[in-house]
Amino acid sequence: MSHSHDLEEALALTPKFDAAGLVTCVATDAGSGDVLMVAHMNDEALRKTIATGDAWYYSRSRQALWRKGESSGQTQRVVEMRMDCDQDAIWLRVEQIGAACHTGRRSCFYRAITKGEDGAAKVSFVDAEPLFDPAAVYKTP
Numbered sequence: 303m304s305h306s307h308d309l310e311e312a313l314a315l316t317p318k319f320d321a322a323g324l325v326t327c328v329a330t331d332a333g334s335g336d337v338l339m340v341a342h343m344n345d346e347a348l349r350k351t352i353a354t355g356d357a358w359y360y361s362r363s364r365q366a367l368w369r370k371g372e373s374s375g376q377t378q379r380v381v382e383m384r385m386d387c388d389q390d391a392i393w394l395r396v397e398q399i400g401a402a403c404h405t406g407r408r409s410c411f412y413r414a415i416t417k418g419e420d421g422a423a424k425v426s427f428v429d430a431e432p433l434f435d436p437a438a439v440y441k442t443p
Contacts, residue, residue, distance in 0.1 A: 310387045317348065318390040324360060325392055329402065332381040332395040338402035339410040343392060355380050357394055374439045376400035404440070406432030 309316070317325050324342040331338055341359040343351065347367055350358040357370040357378035371377030378396040385392055403410040407430055418424035 316389055325390060327392040327394060329378060329394045329396050331398055336409055337411050338398055351380060357396055401433040404436060406434045406436045408433060
């Protein structure tokens with residue numbers, strides 16, 4: 303059997319982290335199936351998510367581990383966790399409490415890309431009403 307076949311059929315969790323030690327994670331709403339956000343996990347975030355049932359991620363911009371909702375209260379409780387075939391991406395089905403996006407919106411995917419009458423790409427807001435005011439929630443000292 304080939305190495306890829308062995309990996310694809312294995313029952314061992316052996317994530318393939320990238321050069322920065324991260325794996326991409328997609329979070330969807332467990333009830334509706336809507337895509338809520340895409341983030342990254344390092345090994346510690348993955349282990350904490352499995353251990354606690356809360357979604358933990360690694361912020362590339364802050365270079366820090368964070369639990370979803372720790373500052374905003376907009377939490378994610380993991381209902382199911384899946385790994386893709388070559389173990390380089392994770393899918394979380396979550397119960398989202400409040401908004402998933404740091405902009406205050408339910409999902410980070412609140413803009414649609416369509417083709418305008420002139421054939422050029424056009425961006426428009428969809429399901430974009432904020433659920434909270436980020437300026438009020440993410441106060442900086």
